[in-house]
Amino acid sequence: MKRAFVPPADALIAFETAARHGSFTRAAEELHLTQGAISKQVRQLEDRLGVELFRRVRQRIVLTDAGRLYLHEIRGPLLDLTAATRQVMSYAGSEDVLNLAVLPTFGTRWLAPRLGDFQKRFPKAGLNISVRLQPFDFGAEPFDGAIHHGDPVWAGAIAEPLFDEEMIPVASKVFRDRHDIATPADLVKAPRLQLSTRPLAWRQWFDQAGVAADTAFQGSRFDQFGMMSEAAINHLGAALLPKFFVRHELAAGRLIRLFDISIAQRSAYYFVYPENRTLRPVVSTFRNWLLEEARTERTDPETMLPS
Incomplete structure (x- = not known):
């Protein structure tokens, strides 16, 4: 220059x-x-x-x-x-800093509530977290790792599985009572909410439930889980949402789980990092902590159905 x-x-x-x-x-x-x-x-x-x-x-x-x-x-x-x-x-006061790319829903609903535990265990580790929706070139971006949803395919990176995306049917209690939903077949005629990135979800769920549903693809469509969750809370329809995403809403009673039938998407969540770099201590530490948290998520018992 x-x-x-x-x-x-x-x-x-x-x-x-x-x-x-x-x-x-x-x-x-x-x-x-x-x-x-x-x-x-x-x-x-x-x-x-x-x-x-x-x-x-x-x-x-x-x-x-x-x-x-x-x-x-x-x-x-x-x-x-x-x-x-x-x-x-941001490196001031930290022995090392992790630059991490995350998906917005995963970061907000799953990762952020757990970061306090990470900081308690490793108080000298700094964190810079940014949102990225698509795979990127680690050589061109200043990230040490990323949370990825999809297939374990990322050019120039190692992908370690965290957990599958288990989706469960939820709605507000008002919606359930208003539409007399007592069996999976009752959802065929009830309003359902669709996620643009999971277009086959309801079809897969009805197949799992053994219910014929020619209208499986019908319903209001949303780009993000967050908007769809709020729509379900406000009685707009039934939604298929990841279990980890709605745990707090179920506990608070803002949503209820409609049936003990779930589907696992073929895609999963992964922690990815560059394959041609030696992991710095902070990255290795975070990786080990994240895999431990993911194991806990995989073995956590099902959220109980409402009475």
């Missing part, structure tokens, strides 16, 4: 802030500088680039075509630099 082509960071920040606000004055307020300092930094940047970034129109500034292009190109790197700086600062 040629230093001659990399303007000072202060000038880039001044330009981005002024462009975002459309004002040197408001940029100065955000950056705790004077209006004159912002104007000077932008002018020096323009002189360095050899192009005009703003047109000065009376008391206003307006981006030129070159300014709009430059803003578009530098905004991403500035955000990346900010994120990288914050991430490095």
